[in-house]
Amino acid sequence: xPHPMTAEQELEELAEELWALDERGVHQRSRIVTGSKLxxxxxxxxxxxxxxxxxxxxxxxxxxxxxAGKTLGxxxxxxxxxxxxxxxxxxxxxxxxxEITACQVEHILTEEVTDxxxxxxxHPPTCPHGKxxxxxxxxxxFRRDVTPLVQPLSNLSIGSTARIVFIAQALHGxxxxxxxxxxQAGGMIRLQQNHPAVVxxxxxxxxxxxxxxxxxxxxxxxEK
Amino acid sequence: xxxxxxxxPVPELAGTEVAFHDLVLVGNPNVxxxxxxxxxxxxxxxxxxxxxxTVEISRSRLTAGVLPDWSDGKAVDTPGxxxxxxxxxxxxxxxxxxxxxxxxxVLQVGDAKNLRRILLLTVQLAEMEVVMTLCLNMGDEAxxxxxSIDHQRLSEILGIPCVPTIAVRRQGLSEMSRxxxxxxxxxxxxxxxxxxxxxxxxxxxxxPPAPVAARALALMVLAGDExxxxxxxxxxxxxxxxxxxxxxxxxxxxxxxPLRAVIGRxxxxxxxxxxxxxxxxxxxxxxxxxxxxxxxxxxxVWGAPVLLAVLLAAYWFVGxxxxxxxxxxxxxxxxxxxxxxxxxxFFDRFVPIPLVRDFFVGDYGVVTMALTYSLAIIxxxxxxxxxxxxxxxxxxxxxxxxxxxxxxxxLMGLNGKAVLPMVLGLGCDTMAxxxxxxxxxxxxRMIVIILLALGVPCSAQLGVIMVMLxxxxxxxxxxxxxxxxxxxxxxxxLSSLLLPGENSDFxxxxxxxxxxxxxxxxxxTLGRMEWYLxxxxxxxxxxxxxxxxxxxxxVLAYIERISAPVIxxxxxxxxxxxxxxxIGFLRRDFGAAGLLAMNSEGLLDSVQVVVxxxxxxxxxxxxxxxxxxxxxxxxxxxxxxxxxxxxxxxAVGTSLNFALRGLRSML
Numbered sequence: 001x002p003h004p005m006t007a008e009q010e011l012e013e014l015a016e017e018l019w020a021l022d023e024r025g026v027h028q029r030s031r032i033v034t035g036s037k038l039x040x041x042x043x044x045x046x047x048x049x050x051x052x053x054x055x056x057x058x059x060x061x062x063x064x065x066x067x068a069g070k071t072l073g074x075x076x077x078x079x080x081x082x083x084x085x086x087x088x089x090x091x092x093x094x095x096x097x098x099e100i101t102a103c104q105v106e107h108i109l110t111e112e113v114t115d116x117x118x119x120x121x122x123h124p125p126t127c128p129h130g131k132x133x134x135x136x137x138x139x140x141x142f143r144r145d146v147t148p149l150v151q152p153l154s155n156l157s158i159g160s161t162a163r164i165v166f167i168a169q170a171l172h173g174x175x176x177x178x179x180x181x182x183x184q185a186g187g188m189i190r191l192q193q194n195h196p197a198v199v200x201x202x203x204x205x206x207x208x209x210x211x212x213x214x215x216x217x218x219x220x221x222x223e224k
Numbered sequence: 225x226x227x228x229x230x231x232x233p234v235p236e237l238a239g240t241e242v243a244f245h246d247l248v249l250v251g252n253p254n255v256x257x258x259x260x261x262x263x264x265x266x267x268x269x270x271x272x273x274x275x276x277x278t279v280e281i282s283r284s285r286l287t288a289g290v291l292p293d294w295s296d297g298k299a300v301d302t303p304g305x306x307x308x309x310x311x312x313x314x315x316x317x318x319x320x321x322x323x324x325x326x327x328x329x330v331l332q333v334g335d336a337k338n339l340r341r342i343l344l345l346t347v348q349l350a351e352m353e354v355v356m357t358l359c360l361n362m363g364d365e366a367x368x369x370x371x372s373i374d375h376q377r378l379s380e381i382l383g384i385p386c387v388p389t390i391a392v393r394r395q396g397l398s399e400m401s402r403x404x405x406x407x408x409x410x411x412x413x414x415x416x417x418x419x420x421x422x423x424x425x426x427x428x429x430x431x432p433p434a435p436v437a438a439r440a441l442a443l444m445v446l447a448g449d450e451x452x453x454x455x456x457x458x459x460x461x462x463x464x465x466x467x468x469x470x471x472x473x474x475x476x477x478x479x480x481x482p483l484r485a486v487i488g489r490x491x492x493x494x495x496x497x498x499x500x501x502x503x504x505x506x507x508x509x510x511x512x513x514x515x516x517x518x519x520x521x522x523x524x525v526w527g528a529p530v531l532l533a534v535l536l537a538a539y540w541f542v543g544x545x546x547x548x549x550x551x552x553x554x555x556x557x558x559x560x561x562x563x564x565x566x567x568x569x570f571f572d573r574f575v576p577i578p579l580v581r582d583f584f585v586g587d588y589g590v591v592t593m594a595l596t597y598s599l600a601i602i603x604x605x606x607x608x609x610x611x612x613x614x615x616x617x618x619x620x621x622x623x624x625x626x627x628x629x630x631x632x633x634x635l636m637g638l639n640g641k642a643v644l645p646m647v648l649g650l651g652c653d654t655m656a657x658x659x660x661x662x663x664x665x666x667x668x669r670m671i672v673i674i675l676l677a678l679g680v681p682c683s684a685q686l687g688v689i690m691v692m693l694x695x696x697x698x699x700x701x702x703x704x705x706x707x708x709x710x711x712x713x714x715x716x717x718l719s720s721l722l723l724p725g726e727n728s729d730f731x732x733x734x735x736x737x738x739x740x741x742x743x744x745x746x747x748x749t750l751g752r753m754e755w756y757l758x759x760x761x762x763x764x765x766x767x768x769x770x771x772x773x774x775x776x777x778x779v780l781a782y783i784e785r786i787s788a789p790v791i792x793x794x795x796x797x798x799x800x801x802x803x804x805x806x807i808g809f810l811r812r813d814f815g816a817a818g819l820l821a822m823n824s825e826g827l828l829d830s831v832q833v834v835v836x837x838x839x840x841x842x843x844x845x846x847x848x849x850x851x852x853x854x855x856x857x858x859x860x861x862x863x864x865x866x867x868x869x870x871x872x873x874x875a876v877g878t879s880l881n882f883a884l885r886g887l888r889s890m891l
Contacts, residue, residue, distance in 0.1 A: 024419065024478040125480060129417065130489055132480020173311060175481075177731050179488040180306030182340055186492070195524040197627045197640065197730065204337035204369055206734040208522070208627045208640070213729055 019073025078134040080106040081127035122150035153217040162219035251333035253304025259391040261301040308348040325435020329407040330356040336366035343495040350410035353437035370506035378502045383411030414494040423475035432459035447484035521624040546608030547687035555600035594768040605687035610749040618740035637720020639730035649680035657852045667725030677845040688816040794878040839877030
């Protein structure tokens with residue numbers, strides 16, 4: 001860690017790691033503390049602190065998150081992954097730089113700011129690594145009071161180019177088909193027309209699509 | 225490169241003496257595999273500018289001298305594929321060939337404009353550890369788009385020979401065949417994120433032995449490739465399959481999207497790093513006019529006039545030139561003035577036995593009926609139709625037509641993609657039924673097969689119909705067209721409601737518009753005519769012989785007598801029409817031709833002609849088409865379709881008959 005952390009941030013960090021491991025079904029205490037970014041010693045101490053605060057339950061060399069810990073972990077993971085989308089996919093920051101910055105930002109974003117970023121990004125379902133971004137209250141109502149920077153392809157004006165940020169997953173067969181033609185997150189896409197069917201260009205490939213599919217492709221418009 | 229840091233795998237095939245038997249051509253759709261196949265084997269397979277033309281595997285002996293070391297080998301042409309995790313039936317065909325492992329090497333053919341898509345396939349072949357060479361084809365089009373690829377560097381990165389070619393102009397092909405001798409297993413591997421690599425490691429020990437590398441199979445299993453499950457079920461017990469499912473599910477828990485999406489994304493990232501190292505994008509040298517025409521064909525405003533112009537041109541060529549001028553010349557002059565009188569004269573003088581004479585030159589004579597119909601009426605129409613179709617196909621207009629009609633086809637539970645089999649059906653329904661394989665869902669294939677069997681007239685039938693309608697007032701053509709098209713929509717709409725299954729998305733790649741090569745079109749048309757004649761002419765003769773026998777044994781008269789009430793009361797047609805419907809089953813066009821004869825003898829009035837034409841258009845498919853339906857969908861479905869079509873055609877004909885008669889008495 002480039003900056004020393006406060007005790008509160010250490011708690012957040014471990015809660016985040018626990019939540020992510022829980023997502024993969026990992027509960028072994030030894031794996032948790034040895035893999036922690038906090039370092040073995042600090043991780044063990046922080047885990048004890050979390051037990052005291054009734055955020056985790058430890059038994060038989062297994063650690064399970066309790067509701068309070070789960071909420072904290074979920075919130076931090078959400079901030080981290082949203083920050084990744086913002087840096088990596090919207091601002092095109094490099095992979096390493098994104099990781100370092102996201103690790104710091106995740107401890108300072110307030111709920112209000114997090115929700116606004118989420119709305120600004122068009123409530124992305126996954127981070128650049130394909131992991132799920134925990135939903136916030138703003139996602140449930142699909143808030144639109146901040147003009148989303150990331151919009152469905154169908155909102156794009158004809159002739160403009162955009163970077164694909166994510167594809168909402170409706171049917172996985174559909175995503176496969178799009179993917180094999182080069183329409184996938186991170187790629188550039190140009191909208192040629194909307195009628196009688198949508199025609200887009202991806203690299204040197206022209207593809208015709210149904211309008212409904214375009215509502216599921218979220219893009220970041222670039223200047224003409 | 226992080227991805228090459230893994231030790232190069234020890235290829236199972238590389239060290240040992242490999243008997244190179246087959247060379248398998250693999251590649252994205254529409255990149256020129258069939259052209260290369262033709263060069264390698266000297267055999268022609270259909271080449272077109274429409275993704276997915278090759279729906280069947282062609283296997284042919286390599287031309288001597290093309291690949292000296294493989295002199296006794298064969299080349300295999302496969303349907304185009306974008307991924308080895310199949311999303312359609314034709315993609316599965318290709319994947320299964322690769323999975324069989326019974327081949328010497330793979331020649332991957334790619335469109336140099338689209339390096340990213342080429343490499344997405346290459347990395348999957350690398351995972352299978354196949355011995356391969358990469359051919360970067362269509363170098364001319366890439367150059368026009370300003371794309372240049374450092375193929376030597378690419379070759380170093382991938383660890384296989386990479387050769388630039390322009391197959392249609394035979395450029396780079398001898399270099400390619402030399403490079404094939406150096407084919408090897410790619411050293412390049414995609415390195416996936418931790419959880420997936422872990423999943424691969426856990427999956428591999430459970431897999432059955434296979435001719436391809438376990439890593440590739442493990443990735444397919446993790447990705448939840450359903451098309452693989454049969455293959456696995458045959459080789460593993462239930463417990464092992466259950467374990468595999470658990471591993472896949474556990475691995476996917478680490479991600480918020482399906483594993484196949486994550487795997488695809490990581491492959492793309494890996495491929496993009498390679499592309500960045502070998503590709504230079506320069507200024508495109510495309511002409512503005514080409515670009516404009518390209519846009520106009522699918523434009524919301526210009527698209528419709530372009531479509532209309534294309535239809536008119538096609539109608540003029542097939543309907544006026546083919547069905548009119550050419551048919552008149554061959555039928556009236558060549559056959560009726562020269563051939564038939566000569567043959568009849570020959571029989572009159574030298575074969576005095578009436579039965580034999582009539583068999584060849586009587587009312588139902590092999591020469592006067594079968595040959596005259598098939599060569600004079602059908603052949604010119606088929607020839608002109610397939611020429612016109614070839615131009616549409618090779619120019620790349622057909623996928624654009626699909627864009628234009630997508631919305632309309634949606635009403636029938638189909639999408640624009642179905643336009644290819646439907647238009648081809650206007651040429652030959654049997655051929656079109658086979659082409660339904662390019663459609664994405666079982667339901668859509670079924671709907672199109674029903675519509676083809678029911679109401680899409682083939683070119684020969686259409687030609688005869690046009691000739692007959694040409695002699696009637698304009699309203700007759702309107703009624704015929706309206707009824708047939710209306711029926712198609714109605715049945716399409718109903719089938720889309722009744723048949724189980726899903727409608728698929730309209731996602732269609734638009735290939736660049738190209739100038740069709742006359743040579744290719746002629747070759748393709750000749751091939752299709754040969755196919756058509758081989759199938760049609762024997763059935764024509766068989767049909768004529770059956771009619772001749774039925775006529776002589778008075779069976780025909782009997783059938784006419786028992787079916788007369790039905791035909792007369794329901795359709796108000798003369799009893800002789802029964803024979804038209806009977807031979808219509810042998811060949812639809814043949815039936816229509818029979819109507820033509822009755823019409824020219826003045827036996828039918830306009831309402832009768834229209835009713836008869838509508839009924840025979842909708843009537844059961846010809847024998848060949850029926851057999852193709854059996855081949856594609858099985859006996860049960862073929863019988864169900866016939867059982868539906870037969871009474872349905874009669875019902876539509878009856879309703880039309882009563883409606884028109886009612887209308888006439890009112891006026």
